Amino acid sequence: MAESQVPTTPQVRTLLLTDLVDSTGLVERIGDTAAADLFRAHDRIVLDLQQRWRGRLIDRSDGLLLIFERPIDGLGFALDYVRGLRELGREHNQPLQARAGLHVGEVLLWENSVDAVQLGAKSLEVEGLAKPLAGRLMALARPGQILLSATAEPLAHRAARELGERGELLVWKSYGRWRFKGVPEAQEIYEVGEPGLAPLRMPSHTPKAWRDLPLWRRPVALAAETMLLGCLLVGGWFITRPQPAIAFGERDWVVVGDLRNLTGDPRLDDSLEQAFRISLEQSRYVNVLSDLKMRETMQRMQRPDDAKVDRASGSEIALRDGARALLLPTVAEVGGRLRVSAEVVDPRTQTTVYAVSADGKGIESALGSIDDVTDQLREQLGEAMQNVEKTSVPLPNVATPSLDALKAFAVARNVVATTRDREQALGLYRRALQLDPQFALAYADMADLYSSLDNVAKATEARRKALTIPQRLSLQERARIDLLLTQHSSPMAYLREAEQYLALYPDDYRLRGRLGTNQWHQLNDFKRMEATIRGAMKPQAENLEARRYALATALLGQERYEEALAEFRRSRAGGFSGFGVMYARAYDARGEHAQSDNVYMSGTNGRDGWKHDAAVVTWIDRGQWQKSADAADAWLKDAIGANDVLEALRARAAIASVAVVTNNPEARRLIWRLLEAVDADAAAADAIYPPTSTEMRLYAGLLSAQLDDAVGVEDALRVTQSSSVPRDYPTVGQLQQVVMAEQERLAGKPQAAVMRLRPIAKRDDALVAAHWGLMRAEQATGNAEGMQVHGKWLATRRGRVFTEATTTEVLRFFNVAVSREALLSNAEPTANPLAAPAARGATQSAGKPH
Template identity: 70%
Template structure:
């Protein structure tokens, strides 16, 4: 039943939780061992400077100043340990590295408060304040040798453009001010709730765009501070930092001089540049047309077109419309998917999909040399705005010429030269120097989109790897194919092979693969890495979709998941229709039925059919059974009835347990006949659910059969979904709790008590707490169970089972008011009951059952007149 951004089942195993994060901090920071300088890392940098420190020493004298600085050092050490920072350098200021922006910000806030308190304690007449600059970016980190350290070198070196940018922010700050870059601010702001009540009191201010000496592009500057402690006002200009203001807002004298120069420059430009330009802005989109191969060499046909895309996609400034999106648009235009994207057709695609320009690449022989060229076309007029080209000798020069051409294009479209040089990796390195390997790779990519023939596509990728065993992108593409087919273990192996060749990956591709591998650990690291990745590549809609789905599956945070999904609701997203479907699920989980149905309809209208279960469930939750049947059976040809998992859910909801049990038995038989471990385990859980919750079989035997199945197949399931067997053991304990079987509850807790999964995965941890509460209720301590559960149900993300357990505990404690309120919740939050998800999704059988029971009880009381509607 799990749907990802594409609407089809796909593995969603996430990343490590708090305990694994602690292990990372311990192994990656405290012993000083980090990666080689050859592998850039995304890190949070904090630079601080103690204001007027020299003057302070003069006023205090050497001895009191020494005592003050010793106390200062103790403060810094304490804050380092509290916020997991690594001190890299110090003099009058500090340079620290952090894994997360929120940790760097928390350090800076505590440091500002600590300096104020330290000044008061030491009776320093002038206020102790520091300037601080916080930035997130790629850095190179390496260790110096032991001999160098003994001679006075630092143990760890940090370099990269991120370091001077953090320094420029720090130098710009007023005393006591904390300035953040545009990369750091959204990541820190989003996580501010981790600071508790203090985070809610922070003031966040934007000071617009600033120019920094030595930094090629203007930067957005933000301040974060506590009222009464931070300045919270615009920084002052310095010789190395000034606001990026339009001319009309600059001082009069500067404006007069600039107007004179501008007048001369504009006149010269009009004389020299008669052609129009495209108003291209950062992160605008382009359509890449089909490459015209005028050489007659068939090896170049698809190979160079793919190379052109790979080279251009390294830019963070220019977004390239994907092949799948182009094919989808052609289909909506009622054109053949393989129609040649030329000037006319490419311009129409650009206009439909909101792309700013069309790029038309060409390769030809001119004067005995191989020329690669590209035109930039205005799609509104279909005129060539400008063209660039590069010549080389022989066919082997083609890849180098493509790099040259794409670099020129990026510059023409407005990207800063320094950024082009920084982010460009030569094609032979980032792809392959072998044109034959590139040809096989390009054909494999095309067939993966068209025929879907798994073996043929994999065979072509393997051929590319035979020709170039270091072709990392071929491994990455094979991983994506395996993942799309649900072959998680094979995908993971291929991603690891690609990552073992970091020198043959672009920075974006390397970070993407690292993110995909983190899906197989626990949630916390995955969400942190995803935030960092999207701060650098905010238009990667597939990653946004996966992150939204993970918020759903791993946290049941429907509001956050909806907000993320809406970020991917862009015309350039080839999965535009499936995004509407995902938003519909998130709205269903928030009980916003009409809005959910509107999104499901939009998904259908934009061509997405999907499985259709949740569209039907939006009607099912409101007992609109005819409408549910209609939309479900319209989503696929040949459906004649509710079967399998969806059948079990629907027949339970409609009060027909015998039909639900029949659907589950057929599902279980089909799963056992196949080799899908996950389906077999989930079907076993459904059989136990029908026996315990609806009397369809012997409850005790069904539970024993489920536990035996978990013992036999759980390890194989965990290889795909790490929390699977733990969640199923806890689910068996929940069924025991339903039967008031105290020994079954205690057995489930014993089986899982030392499992790291319980601590790493939020939904599994909460289910464990539900069983602890049931254990307390069954031991005659219902008020203790209530105390455990009441804080949980105050959260929007609380499991349905948590509300059910609180209802039972309150009833046992004689608290009819609390019990009735929870029964009301179960009867009325029907959308949440259908939409709630966990890694195994087996809780949905329990949820539907207890909710339907609560609804029937409510309706019976209404008929008896004991409650009002």
């Protein structure tokens, strides 16, 4: 019989466990035949709810075990199940209630073989700590009660609006921290329910679950024992006089100082320090301040780049960045043995609170000794020993058994953090992989480096290679790599899974910042972006001023100009001088172009003046048509010279856009030239960003619509109709809807275009193009009031016009053109909004065709 293969990579899933209350007593009361009829009706309800809420039934007896992709789907199922049981009970004149527990966590999933299923096995198996935790929640619940874990509650609560009006009526209650038998850490428990259906009462203690109450709230019977214990502790303190302690709590931060290598062996200098970090970072209890963050703080302290993080400087870093303790590792030869030790230092007093050590024979013992030392540190800092044992993967497994490979890896990380010489770093990572081809962390770091170079294909390849060696990665690293792989294949899946990842690892501020950027680029959801970025702006986060810049951009996208400018100024004052475009756009949005120029030119990217796409957007917005055409021509020339396929396509889109704006007679031919280039370079461009060719073709359709070219619009839709990109990428999907609406308008069906675009325009994430298309459609139906509403929107949402993002960013050329025209016309209807610049005497030439 073929055996099933159990996977080694956990996946984050939502688990729902339910139990039908007193099912045995029910059968005794109504008899087998009536019970069979009732349970068949029950099963029909379950099947219907599975389909409605996209759940998969794993097991059932008196209860159900289901898994879902999203917590809100599991909650929707549970709420409908509770309501469905009540109705079914009324039909059969029997009280029917269920208990339910909802949890999000890592589980192992595997399909059983066909032979095994035929012999009675389940088709899908689910295992992992998340399963019994969901079971403990379910067992704790009262009849009719739905209990959620602290992981599931914020994700479900945030998405409750997807439940419609019912979601607004739900009651959410916290019942504090509870301890479950077999689970080392206390868990926060929540209830959610509908008034009148849910108990909305504190659960009762069970033999396997009890509240985590402080001593002063426990039964009076403990008072005498507490007094006796207190006397003993006080007496013991005076006898032993312990070292001062650090009030370290779960998820507190530590600074790891530079390793003191007293052996004289240079191989240990960087490698063991990096190994110490890797080993300690496996803990969910202890957070380690990143190398990059420490270097940033050292720069603020005006220390040289090569300065050591010792007791004094490390303590100052800890105080500045909100870390609770400083760890100082040392390696030395003592009595013929290699000793690895670490001191825990109170940064306020710079005194050693305690020290731990481990001895071994020879240099080969160093990695094992580091594991021993970090396990001792975690326990001393308060982490439960059971959790240490569960999450500690030996360093040779989670990193590499080769000290030489680890040395190359450590030096590569230092290069990335200091000189930013990416080619040198890539060479060092390749050297580490030559020494240990199974070094999964090296592949993961290379992938991050390739991502920073916008090389999506190589980043994806490196991440996939890392995941083929899952036993050489920590649980968090595997989850992070798996998440990043979805970023370029399915943005919506990435955004959903990123929120689940952050529920498990809330202190990964780098990924939280990345999520905020993706909420901008994939959704143009500036409110969510603002909330996410604010959550990443913690003292321990690296690149804090870059995140402040992103926060300012989110504020600009909401037309909050003064707040945005204040954050832009703070970001630059804090040392972030790159990416000055959005800072400048905050002034452009208010028509203060001189200030915009000053801000942009004083940034590192603006020293040569407005160039390329920034220049095209600037000169279109200011109505300087010849400058915009010249900037687009120069951009294309530079892109071709650099053999940059994507930039060349974007430059051609800019050239065609300027031609359309200025009513250039060559406009249609330039659009066709753009499409020819897209056809020729689609494979290369899509390898960089998968939606590129589809978005470019739809943009060409939008430009054709501006010219009332029905053939060009039809061709754009025909070529892209089989593409999955509009479904997977929300901004491209919206663009397709706008082009389809323009097709309907041109076909004499403006009311159909209005009905298509009105629901989109009501959304906060609606593209500027959607409002423009609806304005034209309303005009075509004779609805002057509706046209003026959207004309005013285009004239007043200037922050959104400049910040709106898509994959290729070509819509910005369009946005500033239609916004400028709306400003000039004061939102009054015009026969052809984009023809007006030429009518006002603008330069007709949009540049030579290419």
